[in-house]
Amino acid sequence: MATTTNYLNDLASMRQFLRSLTFGNHNRGKVNARGIKESQHDDVIRRLDYFDIMRHIYTQRIGKASIHHLDKNDFLDGYNYLNQLYELYAAVPEQIYVQLCILSYISCNENVTITDLYQNMNTDLNIVDNYVDLVKRLYAQRNKKQEPPTLIDQQYIQRQIKTLETLGIIARTEGSKSYTYTIKNTILEELTKPQLQELAKAVFFFTNISITSAAGHILLKKIMYLLNGLAPLKEQQKSAIYAFNNTFFTFKDNNPNNVIDGDIFYPLADALHRHRKVRLSFYEPGKPREIVTPLSLQTYYGENKNILCSINNGIIQRNRVDRIKSLEVTRYNASDFIPVMEQTSTSVDTCMIHFLTLEGYQLAYDQFSRQFKNWITVLNTTNEYIEIQLDVPDALQLLPLLRSYLPYVYITHSSKPSIKNKFYSNLYASLGLDFIDPEGYKKKKKINRFLNPYPKKKDFDKESLKNSKKDPDIDGTYVSSVLNDINAITFTTQYQLQLDLINGIAYTKSEIDDVINRRDLLTPALYKKPLRNDDYEQLLAHALIETTEDGEEVESILPDLPLVIISDAERMFLKDLISDARVSWLLSEDLFQVITAKLESVDTTFPANTWTRIPTMTDDTPTSMDVIIQCLQSIENNVRITLNGKDLSPCRLEYSVGSNGYSLIAYDHTEKTFKDFSLHDVENITVSTQERLDDLEIVYATYREESRETISFILHDANNAVDRCFNYFSNYTIQAIDITAEEFTIEVSYLPFQEQDILRHLLKLGCAIRVLDNCPLRDRLETIYKTALVYAPSNE
Numbered sequence: 001m002a003t004t005t006n007y008l009n010d011l012a013s014m015r016q017f018l019r020s021l022t023f024g025n026h027n028r029g030k031v032n033a034r035g036i037k038e039s040q041h042d043d044v045i046r047r048l049d050y051f052d053i054m055r056h057i058y059t060q061r062i063g064k065a066s067i068h069h070l071d072k073n074d075f076l077d078g079y080n081y082l083n084q085l086y087e088l089y090a091a092v093p094e095q096i097y098v099q100l101c102i103l104s105y106i107s108c109n110e111n112v113t114i115t116d117l118y119q120n121m122n123t124d125l126n127i128v129d130n131y132v133d134l135v136k137r138l139y140a141q142r143n144k145k146q147e148p149p150t151l152i153d154q155q156y157i158q159r160q161i162k163t164l165e166t167l168g169i170i171a172r173t174e175g176s177k178s179y180t181y182t183i184k185n186t187i188l189e190e191l192t193k194p195q196l197q198e199l200a201k202a203v204f205f206f207t208n209i210s211i212t213s214a215a216g217h218i219l220l221k222k223i224m225y226l227l228n229g230l231a232p233l234k235e236q237q238k239s240a241i242y243a244f245n246n247t248f249f250t251f252k253d254n255n256p257n258n259v260i261d262g263d264i265f266y267p268l269a270d271a272l273h274r275h276r277k278v279r280l281s282f283y284e285p286g287k288p289r290e291i292v293t294p295l296s297l298q299t300y301y302g303e304n305k306n307i308l309c310s311i312n313n314g315i316i317q318r319n320r321v322d323r324i325k326s327l328e329v330t331r332y333n334a335s336d337f338i339p340v341m342e343q344t345s346t347s348v349d350t351c352m353i354h355f356l357t358l359e360g361y362q363l364a365y366d367q368f369s370r371q372f373k374n375w376i377t378v379l380n381t382t383n384e385y386i387e388i389q390l391d392v393p394d395a396l397q398l399l400p401l402l403r404s405y406l407p408y409v410y411i412t413h414s415s416k417p418s419i420k421n422k423f424y425s426n427l428y429a430s431l432g433l434d435f436i437d438p439e440g441y442k443k444k445k446k447i448n449r450f451l452n453p454y455p456k457k458k459d460f461d462k463e464s465l466k467n468s469k470k471d472p473d474i475d476g477t478y479v480s481s482v483l484n485d486i487n488a489i490t491f492t493t494q495y496q497l498q499l500d501l502i503n504g505i506a507y508t509k510s511e512i513d514d515v516i517n518r519r520d521l522l523t524p525a526l527y528k529k530p531l532r533n534d535d536y537e538q539l540l541a542h543a544l545i546e547t548t549e550d551g552e553e554v555e556s557i558l559p560d561l562p563l564v565i566i567s568d569a570e571r572m573f574l575k576d577l578i579s580d581a582r583v584s585w586l587l588s589e590d591l592f593q594v595i596t597a598k599l600e601s602v603d604t605t606f607p608a609n610t611w612t613r614i615p616t617m618t619d620d621t622p623t624s625m626d627v628i629i630q631c632l633q634s635i636e637n638n639v640r641i642t643l644n645g646k647d648l649s650p651c652r653l654e655y656s657v658g659s660n661g662y663s664l665i666a667y668d669h670t671e672k673t674f675k676d677f678s679l680h681d682v683e684n685i686t687v688s689t690q691e692r693l694d695d696l697e698i699v700y701a702t703y704r705e706e707s708r709e710t711i712s713f714i715l716h717d718a719n720n721a722v723d724r725c726f727n728y729f730s731n732y733t734i735q736a737i738d739i740t741a742e743e744f745t746i747e748v749s750y751l752p753f754q755e756q757d758i759l760r761h762l763l764k765l766g767c768a769i770r771v772l773d774n775c776p777l778r779d780r781l782e783t784i785y786k787t788a789l790v791y792a793p794s795n796e
Contacts, residue, residue: 007088007089007090007091007488007490008047008085008088008089008090008483009089009090010263010326010483011085011260011263011483012263012325012326013040013044014044014047014085014260015260015261015263016283016325017041017044018070018082018085018257018260019257019260019322021057021068021069021070022070022072022256022257022730022734023726023730023734026067026068026069027065027066027067027068028041028042028065028066053081053084056070056071056074056081057069057070057071058070058071058735060735060737067735067736069733069734069735069736070733071733072256072731072732072733073704073733075251075256075731076250076251076252076731077246077249077250078204078205078207078208078246078249078250078251079246080207080208080213080217080256080259082256082257082259082260083207083213083214083217083259084217084520084521085259085260086214086217086218086262086482086483086487087218087487087488087489087492087520087521088488088489088521089480089483089484089485089487089488090488091484091485091488091490091491092485093134093138093490093536093537093539093540094131094134094135094138095160095485096485096488096490096491096494096540097130097131097134097540097543097544098121098131098152098156098157098160099160099163099164099485099486099491100494100495100498100544100558100561101121101127101131101152101558102117102157102160102161102164102170103164103169103170103183103561103562103565104558104559104560104561105117105120105121106170106181106182106183107183107560107561107562108559108560110182111173111175111180111181111182112180112181112182113175113178113179113180113181114154114157114158114161114178114179114181115154115178117157117161118152118154118157121152121157122151122152126546126557127152127557128151128152130543130544130557131152131543132148132149132150132151133543134539134540134543135148135149136148137539138536138539141535141536161181163479163484163485164486165181166479167479167481167484167486167567167568167569168184168566168567168568168569168571169183169184169486169565169566169567170182170183170184171183171184183562183565184565184566185598186222186562186564186565186566187566187571187574187595187598187599188222188223188226188564188566189226189563189564190594191226191591191594193227195590195591195594196223196226196227197227198586198587198588198591199223199587199591199595200220200223200224200227200244201248201586202577202583202584202586202587203216203219203220203223203573203574203577204216204220204244204246204249205249205583205586205655206573206576206577206580206582206583207220208249208251208254208655208657209251209254209582209583209655209657210573210576210577210580211258211261211262211265211297211299211306211611212262212265212266212269212569212572212573212576212605213258213259213262214259214262214266214482214569215481215482215567215569215570215572215573215605216570216573216577218482218487218567218570219566219570219573219574220244221492222564222566222570224242224243224244225496225563225564226563226564228242230499230503230563232500232505233493233496233497233500233515234500234505234507234511234514234515237515237518237519247635247652247697248632248635248636248652248653249652249653249654249655250652250653250654250655250665251654251655251656251657251731252654252655252656252657252658252731252757253301253302253304253617253656253657253658253659253731254301254657254658254731255301255304255657255730255731256730256731257304257322257730258299258306261306261321261322262482263480263483264308264321264324264326264327265297265306265321265605266480266481266482266569266605267327267328267329267478267480268294268297268308268327269481269605269606269607269610270329270478270481271294271327271329271330271334272294272606272607272610273603273607274329275333275334276329276330276331276332276333276334277291277292277293277294277330277332277333277334277335278291278292278294278310278327278328278329278330279291279326279327279328279330279473279474280292280308280319280324280326280327281324281325281326282323282324282325283323283324283325284323290312291330291332291473292310292311292312292317293310293311293312293334293335294308294309294310294334295309295310295311295316295610296308296309296609296610296611296612297309297321297606297610297611297612298611298612298614299611299612299613299614300614300616301613301614301615301616301617301657301658301659302615302616302617302658302659303616303724303727304727304728304730305320305321305322305727306320306321306322307319307320307321308320308321308324308327311335328473328474328478329474329478330473330474331473331474332473348391348392348393349391349392349393349394349395349396349414349415349416349419350389350390350391350395350414350415351389351390351392351395351411351413351414351415351419351420352387352388352389352390352411352412352413352414353387353388353389353390353409353410353411353412354384354385354386354387354388354410354412354791355368355385355386355387355388355405355408355409355410356384356385356407356408356409356410356791357383357384357385357386358407358408358787361408364405364408365386365408367405367618368405368408368409368618370618370619370620371401371617371618371619372390372392373619375390375391375392376388376389376390376391377389377391385410395414395416395419396418396419396422399419399422399423399426400724400764400765400766401616401764402423403423403426403427403763403764403766404760404761404763404764406427406763406784406785406787406788407784407785407787407788407791409788410788410791410792411423411424424792424793426766426767427766427767427785427788427789427792428789428792429766429767430766430767430785431782431785431786431789432767481567481568481569482569486565486567487567489519489520489521490536490537490540493515493516493519493537494537494540494541494544495561497512497515497541497544498544498556498558498561499561499563501545501554501555501556502556502558502559502560502561506553507545507553507554508552508553508554509542509545509547509554512541512542512545512554513538513541516537516538516541519537544556544557544558545557568602569605571599571602572602572603572604572605573605574595574599574602575599575602575603575604575605576604576605578592578595578596578599579604582660585625585628585629615658615659615660616658617656617658617659618659618661619659619660619661620656620659620660620661620662620678620680621660621661621680622661622662622679622680622682623680623681623683624683627679627682627683627684627685628653628662628679630685630687631650631653631662631664631679631685632653633687634650634687635650635651635652635653638691638692639687639688639689639690639691639692640669640688640690640691640692641666641685641686641687641688642685642686642688643664643666643677643682643685643686644677644682646668646669646670647668647669647670648664648666648667648668648669648677649666649667649669649692649693649696650664650665650666650692651665651666651667651674651692651696651700652664652665652700653665654676661678661679661680662678662679662680663676663677663678663679664676664677664679665753667692667693667696667699667700669693673703673752674700674703674707674753675753676753704751707751707752708749708750708751709749709750709751709752709755709775710747710748710749710750710773711747711748711750711758711771711773711775711777711778712737712745712746712747712748712771712772712773713745713746713748713762713769713770713771713772714743714744714745714746714769714770714772715743715744715745715746715765715768715769716742716743716767716768716769716770717742717743718767718768719768721765721768721769722744724764724765725746725761725765725768725769728761728764728765729748729761732748732749732750732754732758733748733749734746734747734748735747735748735749745772755776755777758777759777759780759781762777762781763781763784
């Protein structure tokens with residue numbers, strides 16, 4: 001029987017569990033569709049409850065089934081609480097104790113050796129006696145029969161040193177007789193308060209667009225600790241003012257599930273840096289593990305998927321990351337031989353398109369020409385249409401994108417007749433009241449594992465477990481860059497408590513117990529039973545303190561600790577930040593130069609040219625960043641602007657990771673509501689001295705709460721529509737209302753200014769959806785299809 005615990009050793013099962021929740025169709029009976037064992041379902045639900053994530057999960061009954069979905073409103077504002085999973089690592093209490101003692105001694109002394117540490121820690125009676133007592137109590141709780149140690153073993157110290165060195169917390173230098181260790185420079189402590197404020201904003205922004213955001217989430221907490229004047233932990237727990245307050249940005253198309261896939265990205269990056277092969281295991285039952293040479297990672301924005309390119313037995317292969325259960329760094333060196341991909345054909349698909357100059361076509365054509373700019377040739381322009389030749393490698397794959405430009409796109413000819421036929425057969429099928437398979441599509445469908453889970457294979461599970469006990473392939477030196485001791489909430493809580501005591505903050509034993517009981521990521525609900533792991537934190541905290549002479553207050557047994565420590569993963573995150581033009585504009589030239597100099601010898605997370613962004617959306621890169629900067633400064637300075645003759649109170653800069661474009665969400669003082677304005681081709685704005693609308697933040701929050709709209713539609717399992725739909729709407733709160741053998745009934749929540757995005761996603765899904773609500777979006781879809789059919793070839 002599974003045992004509930006507060007902590008995680010890996011994210012393999014949890015990752016797919018949360019992916020299923022974000023897709024909005026999660027239920028116990030079909031969890032194995034995503035590689036989750038049904039027997040573990042209730043255990044994971046209990047874990048999420050202890051992790052304080054259950055408050056983001058909504059459950060509804062459909063017949064006898066309970067359908068769960070995840071609220072994503074926080075994602076819009078950049079607060080992706082899935083990053084917190086990396087703080088839930090199962091750190092061992094005695095390891096935390098020894099690691100804190102090591103860091104304390106190294107911070108007080110120069111050029112420390114392991115022998116120095118061993119001798120000092122075992123001659124300090126407070127440290128060694130408290131350690132022995134702690135281990136004795138832990139052994140009793142764990143029912144261990146062996147005798148507890150009488151001192152801190154040198155090999156044990158050496159293992160903790162190796163972990164801290166691997167993570168980049170400490171640096172090793174080779175001396176004449178032995179290695180010496182020092183605390184690595186953190187960069188942060190040397191920055192001024194204005195520089196820290198500037199950096200906090202940039203780190204927050206980059207955390208929401210980087211695929212390795214977990215390191216940014218952890219780094220931001222440390223920046224805020226310094227910014228808030230080393231506020232005591234007990235004060236931080238009483239107020240939210242100590243966290244980063246985002247009143248500047250919103251985000252879209254940034255795929256929140258990239259956060260949980262960090263468990264794959266970080267070991268992949270490590271293997272690429274060290275030129276090692278990796279071993280892949282998959283969620284699909286029965287699929288064997290593979291040892292491959294990784295080449296690169298491709299991120300498809302807009303489609304919300306990541307592809308791992310690798311060499312397997314001399315052949316280049318591509319694997320979707322969301323179907324990989326684990327990626328482990330092996331001891332084998334990567335192959336230097338990269339096979340040349342044979343080009344079986346150099347031909348491309350050609351489509352002749354008339355882009356109809358109907359009312360309002362200018363904006364759509366501008367987006368169309370930017371999205372397909374590398375593939376189109378304008379042949380002719382008339383009063384009725386713009387004649388375009390589209391040359392692409394695979395036009396069938398682009399049909400959903402072409403549908404999103406209806407009713408303006410009219411295909412007159414295609415080099416493959418099936419391209420034109422499928423485009424129009426889908427269009428004709430989209431207007432029917434009942435779903436029908438469009439002409440030209442394959443009648444035989446792939447089995448959709450959302451609707452038809454994998455059959456249970458108990459024998460396979462036992463065989464997999466038996467094989468997993470022997471791992472001759474795996475490199476035992478790898479330590480996860482983010483899911484580790486140093487980032488664990490149990491470690492960081494103890495670290496800050498010790499810092500508070502060292503800095504002279506008064507605590508009693510009962511206050512320390514209270515702080516631990518109210519720490520982050522722990523829900524103190526009355527109905528919950530205390531778990532064995534809960535007691536570990538109390539025992540550890542008491543082992544690190546001693547009572548003062550007055551018998552009330554306590555003090556730390558450690559003489560000192562660094563104010564902050566940062567890992568190599570966090571340094572690499574900063575190097576990524578200054579190397580990425582999407583975010584580096586948020587840094588002043590002075591701060592940019594300071595960080596660049598400090599990180600000169602630091603690598604980016606992924607080696608050069610091994611991570612590629614593959615855009616599948618319109619390129620909305622601003623013609624100039626000056627307007628973007630002016631809008632941000634207006635928000636910071638609380639002043640109005642004039643844009644295209646409109647008097648506006650700027651509220652948020654919305655950044656689309658998929659299109660690299662910005663929109664301004666602002667209160668329109670003429671129309672008395674919030675609207676969004678694309679900043680792609682805006683050349684100038686006028687900044688006023690008049691203050692923004694009074695209580696703008698409250699008005700905006702009320703608007704979002706009261707103006708939220710929903711659309712319900714039936715999604716049919718046709719032409720991979722289920723997978724595409726959940727990826728298209730990954731940034732929106734999705735709720736499954738009903739599930740049958742062949743279809744979902746789905747409800748999507750959105751704000752009025754997001755309606756155009758919703759419409760384009762529905763157009764891309766074409767005949768696979770039927771809108772149920774009598775709503776403006778349904779009417780717009782029907783009008784678009786009917787208008788397009790006027791120009792379509794006959795369906796006879």
